[in-house]
Amino acid sequence: xxxxxxxxxxxxxxxxxxxxxxxxxxxxxxxxxxxxxxxxxxxxxxxxxxxxxxxxxxxxxxxxxxxxxxxxxxxxxxxxxxxxxxxxxxxxxxxxxxxxxxxxxxxxxxxxxxxxxxxxxxxxxxxxxxxxxxxxxxxxxxxxxxxxxxxxxxxxxxxxxxxxxxxxxxxxxxxxxxxxxxxxxxxxxxxxxxxxxxxxxxxxxxxxxxxxxxxxxxxxxxxxxxxxxxxxxxxxxxxxxxxxxxxxxxxxxxxxxxxxxxxxxxxxxxxxxxxxxxxxxxxxxxxxxxxxxxxxxxxxxxxxxxxxxxxxxxxxxxxxxxxxxxx
Amino acid sequence: xxxxxxxxxxxxxxxxxxxxxxxxxxxxxxxxxxxxxxxxxxxxxxxxxxxxxxxxxxxxxxxxxxxxxxxxxxxxxxxxxxxxxxxxxxxxxxxxxxxxxxxxxxxxxxxxxxxxxxxxxxxxxxxxxxxxxxxxxxxxxxxxxxxxxxxxxxxxxxxxxxxxxxxxxxxxxxxxxxxxxxxxxxxxxxxxxxxxxxxxxxxxxxxxxxxxxxxxxxxxxxxxxxxxxxxxxxxxxxxxxxxxxxxxxxxxxxxxxxxxxxxxxxxxxxxxxxxxxxxxxxxxxxxxxxxxxxxxxxxxxxxxxx
Amino acid sequence: xxxxxxxxxxxxxxxxxxxxxxxxxxxxxxxxxxxxxxxxxxxxxxxxxxxxxxxxxxxxxxxxxxxxxxxxxxxxxxxxxxxxxxxxxxxxxxxxxxxxxxxxxxxxxxxxxxxxxxxxxxxxxxxxxxxxxxxxxxxxxxxxxxxxxxxxxxxxxxxxxxxxxxxxxxxxxxxxxxxxxxxxxxxxxxxxxxxxxxxxxxxxxxxxxxxxxxxxxxxxxxxxxxxxxxxxxxxxxxxxxxxxxxxxxxxxxxxxxxxxxxxxxxxxxxxxxxxxxxxxxxxxxxxxxxxxxxxxxxxxxxxxxxx
Numbered sequence: 001x002x003x004x005x006x007x008x009x010x011x012x013x014x015x016x017x018x019x020x021x022x023x024x025x026x027x028x029x030x031x032x033x034x035x036x037x038x039x040x041x042x043x044x045x046x047x048x049x050x051x052x053x054x055x056x057x058x059x060x061x062x063x064x065x066x067x068x069x070x071x072x073x074x075x076x077x078x079x080x081x082x083x084x085x086x087x088x089x090x091x092x093x094x095x096x097x098x099x100x101x102x103x104x105x106x107x108x109x110x111x112x113x114x115x116x117x118x119x120x121x122x123x124x125x126x127x128x129x130x131x132x133x134x135x136x137x138x139x140x141x142x143x144x145x146x147x148x149x150x151x152x153x154x155x156x157x158x159x160x161x162x163x164x165x166x167x168x169x170x171x172x173x174x175x176x177x178x179x180x181x182x183x184x185x186x187x188x189x190x191x192x193x194x195x196x197x198x199x200x201x202x203x204x205x206x207x208x209x210x211x212x213x214x215x216x217x218x219x220x221x222x223x224x225x226x227x228x229x230x231x232x233x234x235x236x237x238x239x240x241x242x243x244x245x246x247x248x249x250x251x252x253x254x255x256x257x258x259x260x261x262x263x264x265x266x267x268x269x270x271x272x273x274x275x276x277x278x279x280x281x282x283x284x285x286x287x288x289x290x291x292x293x294x295x296x297x298x299x300x301x302x303x304x305x306x307x308x309x310x311x312x313x314x315x316x317x318x319x320x321x322x323x324x325x326x327x
Numbered sequence: 328x329x330x331x332x333x334x335x336x337x338x339x340x341x342x343x344x345x346x347x348x349x350x351x352x353x354x355x356x357x358x359x360x361x362x363x364x365x366x367x368x369x370x371x372x373x374x375x376x377x378x379x380x381x382x383x384x385x386x387x388x389x390x391x392x393x394x395x396x397x398x399x400x401x402x403x404x405x406x407x408x409x410x411x412x413x414x415x416x417x418x419x420x421x422x423x424x425x426x427x428x429x430x431x432x433x434x435x436x437x438x439x440x441x442x443x444x445x446x447x448x449x450x451x452x453x454x455x456x457x458x459x460x461x462x463x464x465x466x467x468x469x470x471x472x473x474x475x476x477x478x479x480x481x482x483x484x485x486x487x488x489x490x491x492x493x494x495x496x497x498x499x500x501x502x503x504x505x506x507x508x509x510x511x512x513x514x515x516x517x518x519x520x521x522x523x524x525x526x527x528x529x530x531x532x533x534x535x536x537x538x539x540x541x542x543x544x545x546x547x548x549x550x551x552x553x554x555x556x557x558x559x560x561x562x563x564x565x566x567x568x569x570x571x572x573x574x575x576x577x578x579x580x581x582x583x584x585x586x587x588x589x590x591x592x593x594x595x596x597x598x599x600x601x602x603x604x605x606x607x608x609x610x611x612x613x614x615x616x617x618x619x620x621x622x623x624x625x626x627x628x629x630x631x632x633x
Numbered sequence: 634x635x636x637x638x639x640x641x642x643x644x645x646x647x648x649x650x651x652x653x654x655x656x657x658x659x660x661x662x663x664x665x666x667x668x669x670x671x672x673x674x675x676x677x678x679x680x681x682x683x684x685x686x687x688x689x690x691x692x693x694x695x696x697x698x699x700x701x702x703x704x705x706x707x708x709x710x711x712x713x714x715x716x717x718x719x720x721x722x723x724x725x726x727x728x729x730x731x732x733x734x735x736x737x738x739x740x741x742x743x744x745x746x747x748x749x750x751x752x753x754x755x756x757x758x759x760x761x762x763x764x765x766x767x768x769x770x771x772x773x774x775x776x777x778x779x780x781x782x783x784x785x786x787x788x789x790x791x792x793x794x795x796x797x798x799x800x801x802x803x804x805x806x807x808x809x810x811x812x813x814x815x816x817x818x819x820x821x822x823x824x825x826x827x828x829x830x831x832x833x834x835x836x837x838x839x840x841x842x843x844x845x846x847x848x849x850x851x852x853x854x855x856x857x858x859x860x861x862x863x864x865x866x867x868x869x870x871x872x873x874x875x876x877x878x879x880x881x882x883x884x885x886x887x888x889x890x891x892x893x894x895x896x897x898x899x900x901x902x903x904x905x906x907x908x909x910x911x912x913x914x915x916x917x918x919x920x921x922x923x924x925x926x927x928x929x930x931x932x933x934x935x936x937x938x939x940x
Contacts, residue, residue: 055844056843057840057843057844080848080849081848083846084846084847084848085846086846087843087844087845087846088844088845088846088847089846092844092845093844095837095840095841095844097837100836100837100838101837101838101840101841102838102841103838103839103841103842103856103860104838104860104934104935105859105860105933105934105935106855106856106859110855114845114847114851114855115845115846115847118845118846118847118848118851119846150935152935163841166841166845470648473648474648474651474652474655562773566775569775569777569778570775570776570777570882573777573886574882574885574897576901586777589777589778589781590777592781593777593778593781593784593785596781596785597785597789603781603785607778607781607782610775610778611773611774611778614773614774614775615769615773618769618772618773
């Protein structure tokens with residue numbers, strides 16, 4: 001299938017007072033047309049920063065290396081003016097907190113219409129009309145009335161729908177959704193995921209779903225990339241990873257997720273805390289928390305390697321993994 | 328003067344942050360804050376300078392050859408002369424400018440301290456009472472504050488002048504008495520949020536009286552805002568005092584203050600520049616230092632980074 | 634919006650009345666009176682004067698007489714300047730004061746907002762440092778000292794501008810006073826603007842705007858400036874009232890014929906009429922400004938309107 005985004009050897013570093021923090025290292029992946037890729041990891045795993053970097057939205061002290069090819073265009077290293085040709089048009093992003101992601105001083109329609117005015121060259125009236133249509137499409141009742149509202153007059157779920165409408169206005173090739181449901185009620189979460197699925201299918205948009213919640217991934221994502229300490233540790237088709245995890249961290253994540261772990265006897269969270277990116281452990285970053293770690297893991301860092309069937313993992317352990325005795 | 332150093336905005340922002348971040352938790356002026364203040368070079372330098380100026384103003388005069396009211400008939404309107412001990416020169420009456428600047432600084436500092444203590448005390452008690460009792464008491468008390476905000480400040484000070492005559496200490500008790508408005512607002516806001524905390528609930532359940540609760544549990548939690556407020560109020564009062572003295576309404580001869588000295592120095596600065604530069608230098612240095620210390624304290628006590 | 638405005642206007646009325654009352658009694662209960670001059674007046678003259686100004690009546694009657702007149706827009710007679718009433722003096726002096734203050738206000742606000750924005754966008758680069766220095770000077774150097782230094786430099790050494798006075802109304806006489814008045818105001822505005830702009834540039838909604846590919850100019854103009862102006866707007870009301878009262882001081886320093894001149898002399902002579910009249914005038918202006926600011930604020934921040 002046609003690839004819409006190919007990320008090669010990408011890295012993200014932040015300059016602190018006297019040191020540097022590597023938030024993302026050696027990241028490689030490809031996104032095919034129309035597919036949904038879930039990027040999973042704990043907070044601090046670098047999953048959000050990687051995609052903010054692709055969008056050119058890093059904090060001022062952030063630096064990005066490598067390539068992110070969208071067709072012939074390398075999004076990394078484009079001047080801001082150049083990047084603005086693609087941002088919002090071919091690649092759009094939705095953020096975690098719908099409560100603060102909309103401008104409180106502007107009406108919803110203004111915030112929607114400006115995208116079409118900028119990228120499609122619509123006049124204001126036509127842009128507003130299309131915006132209202134899009135609001136209807138994302139399931140907002142009385143869209144014409146809601147378009148005149150200010151964000152604080154809408155509920156959280158409603159605002160996230162507005163965000164989705166805004167991102168999809170130009171029918172982008174790629175949509176990045178960063179924890180789009182985390183701030184919402186559980187009942188709304190399910191509706192929202194449905195909406196994502198329907199809309200991205202309709203528009204043929206490829207979706208990147210960034211989340212820490214494997215419950216969100218199941219049933220939505222085609223493929224999955226698990227990140228730990230700034231690196232991808234396991235990649236593959238979602239179902240494969242769910243039923244047959246090959247990296248102890250993926251296994252741990254599965255057992256920490258309530259409604260997936262149900263089949264196991266009990267909920268079994270991963271012990272310990274996510275690593276500090278400034279002081280990653282020697283060898284495999286996961287070794288202090290890993291039940292299967294052996295001496296090689298303490299000194300040598302496993303590389304991401306293919307294990308057949310389109311799967312990749314970064315782990316030396318090859319034996320069987322049973323859960324429960326992990327301490 | 329209210330708003331002269333932008334104190335109100337700084338503090339209101341700080342207080343809002345405290346409220347939203349649920350910060351104090353009884354550890355207001357901790358080791359942590361002191362360490363952070365120490366890292367702020369500008370603030371540290373400012374603190375040393377202030378200490379130096381205060382020491383010079385209060386101890387310095389004992390080491391000088393000339394008293395502030397003493398006339399040297401051999402040196403009238405003379406530029407700085409190190410042999411005679413007139414390090415800052417002399418004025419039109421042959422008085423030593425250094426002695427006068429030190430005395431003036433002393434007066435300005437005393438006045439500032441008095442007014443600040445008065446304003447902080449009134450503000451804390453008023454705000455804490457309003458916030459603690461809430462309801463109608465709060466509504467009425469804060470309405471009064473609103474009304475006082477509507478009074479034109481300088482005019483009010485001048486009216487107070489009329490009331491208190493030329494007694495400087497009384498005058499600045501008066502200034503302090505109308506400087507407390509913002510403090511009261513902030514303290515009220517803080518009290519409203521603190522009084523819902525468990526430890527206050529516990530004290531109340533244990534039968535503690537309102538006054539005890541306010542003084543023992545609420546006031547200590549206000550250290551941050553109070554310290555910042557005080558450092559930023561001192562320069563404001565110094566400016567207010569100098570301004571009134573400049574208009575001829577403040578401290579009277581032979582006593583002097585930085586404002587009085589500047590008002591005498593300004594008209595003759597073309598021919599006797601040392602008469603303006605000495606007091607002006609000290610005044611600006613003091614004001615700069617207090618502003619830097621205030622900013623430094625605000626950053627050091629910033630609840631955001633805790 | 635209209636209902637909100639009406640509510641705000643109505644709630645300002647009792648505040649104004651109470652403030653007038655407070656001022657009246659504080660002033661009257663203070664020791665001393667307008668006729669305690671250096672040379673004592675003969676008792677009969679004094680009695681006549683006191684009767685003429687109603688000072689012989691009980692204080693509470695005087696208060697009601699004053700309020701009654703005030704409601705008719707009459708601020709009463711001046712007790713020291715013969716033949717003038719307070720309204721006349723205000724009419725002579727206040728337009729001048731207002732001109733100076735408003736000129737300073739407009740100049741300072743525009744410069745302040747612009748400088749604050751430039752500094753925020755160039756945070757920790759040289760425009761930012763230049764601004765910080767200018768702000769420090771503006772905040773720290775008191776107006777009378779800055780006036781003295783500017784007079785000395787531009788008026789005496791360089792002889793570019795008149796150092797003071799008001800000779801036949803040349804506009805050049807206003808340059809230094811307006812500068813002295815405007816500088817600290819511009820400094821505070823730019824500091825506020827810089828701070829709030831930096832905060833706004835770090836918000837999620839500005840990030841959203843950037844992600845839409847709007848380009849820096851549109852992101853700033855449409856998404857950042859309006860919310861960043863909020864704290865500045867809420868400062869404009871108090872700011873203008875500081876400028877108006879500050880103008881009294883600056884007029885005194887530069888010897889300009891505004892209302893400040895009358896006020897300071899009147900206070901020293903305990904001329905109740907002028908002191909009270911000016912105070913009330915200012916109070917009403919401050920209340921009106923605060924009201925105006927609240928309304929502008931409600932327009933800028935839609936959330937406020939529904940409270």
